[in-house]
Amino acid sequence: xxxxxxxxxxxxxxxxxxxxxxxxxxxxxxxxxxxxxxxxxxxxxxxxxxxxxxxxxxxxxxxxxxxxxxxxxxxxxxxxxxxxxxxxxxxxxxxxxxxxxxxxxxxxxxxxxxxxxxxxxxxxxxxxxxxxxxxxxxxxxxxxxxxxxxxxxxxxxxxxxxxxxxxxxxxxxxxxxxxxxxxxxxxxxxxxxxxxxxxxxxxxxxxxxxxxxxxxxxxxxxxxxxxxxxxxxxxxxxxxxxxxxxxxxxxxxxxxxxxxxxxxxxxxxxxxxxxxxxxxxxxxxxxxxxxxxxxxxxxxxxxxxxxxxxxxxxxxxxxxxxxxxxxxxxxxxxxxxxxxxxxxxxxxxxxxxxxxxxxxxxxxxxxxxxxxxxxxxxxxxxxxxxxxxxxxxxxxxxxxxxxxxxxxxxxxxxxxxxxxxxxxxxxxxxxxxxxxxxxxxxxxxxxxxxxxxxxxxxxxxxxxxxxxxxxxxxx
Amino acid sequence: xxxxxxxxxxxxxxxxxxxxxxxxxxxxxxxxxxxxxxxxxxxxxxxxxxxxxxxxxxxxxxxxxxxxxxxxxxxxxxxxxxxxxxxxxxxxxxxxxxxxxxxxxxxxxxxxxxxxxxxxxxxxxxxxxxxxxxxxxxxxxxxxxxxxxxxxxxxxxxxxxxxxxxxxxxxxxxxxxxxxxxxxxxxxxxxxxxxxxxxxxxxxxxxxxxxxxxxxxxxxxxxxxxxxxxxxxxxxxxxxxxxxxxxxxxxxxxxxxxxxxxxxxxxxxxxxxxxxxxxxxxxxxxxxxxxxxxxxxxxxxxxxxxxxxxxxxxx
Numbered sequence: 001x002x003x004x005x006x007x008x009x010x011x012x013x014x015x016x017x018x019x020x021x022x023x024x025x026x027x028x029x030x031x032x033x034x035x036x037x038x039x040x041x042x043x044x045x046x047x048x049x050x051x052x053x054x055x056x057x058x059x060x061x062x063x064x065x066x067x068x069x070x071x072x073x074x075x076x077x078x079x080x081x082x083x084x085x086x087x088x089x090x091x092x093x094x095x096x097x098x099x100x101x102x103x104x105x106x107x108x109x110x111x112x113x114x115x116x117x118x119x120x121x122x123x124x125x126x127x128x129x130x131x132x133x134x135x136x137x138x139x140x141x142x143x144x145x146x147x148x149x150x151x152x153x154x155x156x157x158x159x160x161x162x163x164x165x166x167x168x169x170x171x172x173x174x175x176x177x178x179x180x181x182x183x184x185x186x187x188x189x190x191x192x193x194x195x196x197x198x199x200x201x202x203x204x205x206x207x208x209x210x211x212x213x214x215x216x217x218x219x220x221x222x223x224x225x226x227x228x229x230x231x232x233x234x235x236x237x238x239x240x241x242x243x244x245x246x247x248x249x250x251x252x253x254x255x256x257x258x259x260x261x262x263x264x265x266x267x268x269x270x271x272x273x274x275x276x277x278x279x280x281x282x283x284x285x286x287x288x289x290x291x292x293x294x295x296x297x298x299x300x301x302x303x304x305x306x307x308x309x310x311x312x313x314x315x316x317x318x319x320x321x322x323x324x325x326x327x328x329x330x331x332x333x334x335x336x337x338x339x340x341x342x343x344x345x346x347x348x349x350x351x352x353x354x355x356x357x358x359x360x361x362x363x364x365x366x367x368x369x370x371x372x373x374x375x376x377x378x379x380x381x382x383x384x385x386x387x388x389x390x391x392x393x394x395x396x397x398x399x400x401x402x403x404x405x406x407x408x409x410x411x412x413x414x415x416x417x418x419x420x421x422x423x424x425x426x427x428x429x430x431x432x433x434x435x436x437x438x439x440x441x442x443x444x445x446x447x448x449x450x451x452x453x454x455x456x457x458x459x460x461x462x463x464x465x466x467x468x469x470x471x472x473x474x475x
Numbered sequence: 476x477x478x479x480x481x482x483x484x485x486x487x488x489x490x491x492x493x494x495x496x497x498x499x500x501x502x503x504x505x506x507x508x509x510x511x512x513x514x515x516x517x518x519x520x521x522x523x524x525x526x527x528x529x530x531x532x533x534x535x536x537x538x539x540x541x542x543x544x545x546x547x548x549x550x551x552x553x554x555x556x557x558x559x560x561x562x563x564x565x566x567x568x569x570x571x572x573x574x575x576x577x578x579x580x581x582x583x584x585x586x587x588x589x590x591x592x593x594x595x596x597x598x599x600x601x602x603x604x605x606x607x608x609x610x611x612x613x614x615x616x617x618x619x620x621x622x623x624x625x626x627x628x629x630x631x632x633x634x635x636x637x638x639x640x641x642x643x644x645x646x647x648x649x650x651x652x653x654x655x656x657x658x659x660x661x662x663x664x665x666x667x668x669x670x671x672x673x674x675x676x677x678x679x680x681x682x683x684x685x686x687x688x689x690x691x692x693x694x695x696x697x698x699x700x701x702x703x704x705x706x707x708x709x710x711x712x713x714x715x716x717x718x719x720x721x722x723x724x725x726x727x728x729x730x731x732x733x734x735x736x737x738x739x740x741x742x743x744x745x746x747x748x749x750x751x752x753x754x755x756x757x758x759x760x761x762x763x764x765x766x767x768x769x770x771x772x773x774x775x776x777x778x779x780x781x782x783x784x785x786x787x788x789x790x
């Protein structure tokens with residue numbers, strides 16, 4: 001860690017006393033027998049295997065299904081902390097949606113000189129097919145995941161916006177189910193806000209965005225790339241919980257101006273498609289012609305009001321990390337308010353002064369690709385070797401506009417349960433947000449990701465991170 | 476429901492049934508090998524491979540070495556055998572995963588657990604001392620899946636498609652056993668009453684786990700005509716051809732009821748059913764048991780293909 005600022009632990013104060021949000025939990029924990037807890041932990045793992053809550057790791061054997069390690073110590077957020085976070089998230093998400101709408105229409109923010117136009121040019125996430133088109137209900141980002149990190153009691157920051165296809169919500173739900181099955185008595189002692197109605201809310205929220213062509217009750221379907229996709233479990237889980245069909249590209253075709261699925265009774269039109277397939281693969285006629293995952297012609301149907309695609313194509317522009325660096329301005333521009341949630345300080349390597357600073361301080365910084373995700377293609381200065389750093393510096397010099405840099409944050413810690421008892425590990429939080437014409441809904445808590453290695457700051461499941469149940473305490 | 480889902484449920488059920496049938500066949504073969512001399516058991520193992528239709532693949536890998544250990548490992552777990560029990564369980568589980576939303580949580584977990592247990596049990600070559608236990612494990616796991624289906628699935632089209640898959644496969648299996656062993660059941664003056672006959676007959680019954688039921692129904696007396704009648708026409712025995720047809724009929728009726736109309740599959744099955752209804756075992760023997768079985772296998776397959784097409788399993 002570059003600075004000497006102490007790491008904030010969410011359970012224990014520096015003097016060893018328990019922070020108020022964790023008081024009830026710690027009372028309970030102190031009465032538990034460690035051996036019994038360890039046994040329960042093994043039970044939980046075998047239950048995850050049995051239920052098939054697994055994910056596939058890219059680049060590995062296709063048959064390889066891994067568990068995301070689950071830690072049984074919950075991450076606890078006090079009611080008042082959550083109220084503040086919630087307001088900040090709401091503000092940010094409504095700004096995001098207004099921002100995307102503006103980008104594809106009048107581009108007021110560019111005209112006002114608050115966002116450089118070059119960020120949109122040559123940006124792969126930018127879709128010209130979306131220009132001038134308004135999706136049903138005016139909603140672009142139906143489902144958003146806002147990644148938050150914390151560095152102190154009152155210091156929450158947004159690390160990333162996931163406006164494309166945020167994943168992980170099934171783990172949020174399953175983690176809670178597992179905790180309730182393992183420790184039912186705990187939930188009668190500590191009042192925790194429920195998360196279990198997320199799938200019903202999602203179904204309602206999607207149905208509220210039905211397109212003009214809808215007749216009767218909207219038909220919702222989840223589009224998955226298939227069983228070998230890393231998040232297939234989640235796709236199946238959500239479809240199942242919503243009572244929606246889980247479809248693949250090969251089940252769909254355009255018939256009479258609608259996207260229809262092949263059922264045992266013939267083709268049936270779909271009104272709302274919750275797609276877990278990237279823009280690029282959505283329509284071989286409009287985008288990647290080699291894609292077998294999408295539906296030829298779906299973009300034409302979409303533009304004619306025959307279907308709602310959630311999230312809207314082209315929302316990925318908001319996930320761009322160069323755009324992220326402008327989020328404070330973006331929030332202010334569209335809401336007329338100061339942002340309630342701050343950004344992590346970010347250097348845009350496309351700017352010569354910033355680049356020079358970043359190159360001089362690589363060993364202290366985290367450098368990310370502007371289009372990257374999942375922890376791939378990034379440099380974490382403090383844990384990298386000299387060789388790795390100089391190799392990265394070369395890439396950076398060659399394509400500076402492709403990178404942003406951030407300070408290595410002293411992420412907060414929450415204890416995990418190890419062989420040697422409780423031990424602090426760094427965490428982040430991804431709350432899940434639903435947007436419909438009826439408003440914005442945020443499920444209390446979200447998914448807490450935790451770095452399992454001591455001192456590690458990488459929480460991504462693809463890089464060996466785990467998850468925790470996340471509690472928001474009732475008032 | 477999606478056509479692809481119907482397809483997945485149908486094949487999941489078929490693969491599970493096939494895995495179970497193979498384990499029952501092996502059980503009969505193993506029993507025979509323990510009670511007979513080397514040559515007879517060699518023949519029994521050979522006929523087992525023929526029954527599942529993998530003579531070519533087996534001999535490509537093993538030549539004509541039909542020793543028990545080679546045969547059961549080939550049928551249980553050999554990578555060269557696309558129809559091995561392990562491959563079937565894996566295929567069933569892959570299908571279950573793809574149609575996860577059509578299954579109850581309990582059914583999915585039962586299938587997933589079976590796969591986990593059997594992958595473990597079949598990770599290494601199975602030795603003679605362990606074979607009994609492995610076969611029992613397979614049957615127990617399949618029973619768990621069946622129990623979960625019976626106890627938790629809605630009696631709707633999804634259930635119908637899975638039951639149809641089960642009984643198409645089961646009828647095919649019983650018919651294939653008869654196809655390979657029909658000569659044992661033909662009237663032959665020379666063999667009547669010999670102990671060899673008794674053993675052969677019993678092995679036919681054992682390969683569909685029907686020896687106890689048959690004895691019970693016939694007070695212990697074995698005769699080839701009675702055995703053929705039992706396996707082909709007895710509606711009480713859950714692995715007889717008539718029983719399978721009856722179950723196909725009731726599940727197709729369920730679909731017709733739910734969809735409001737019949738399809739070409741209903742017609743084909745009706746024709747097959749009539750043939751069974753009218754046939755007595757004497758008549759079957761007269762016109763040729765072997766031909767009768769062949770026709771059944773073909774007609775059963777036609778019904779399966781018609782269902783796939785009528786209900787849009789594939790685009």
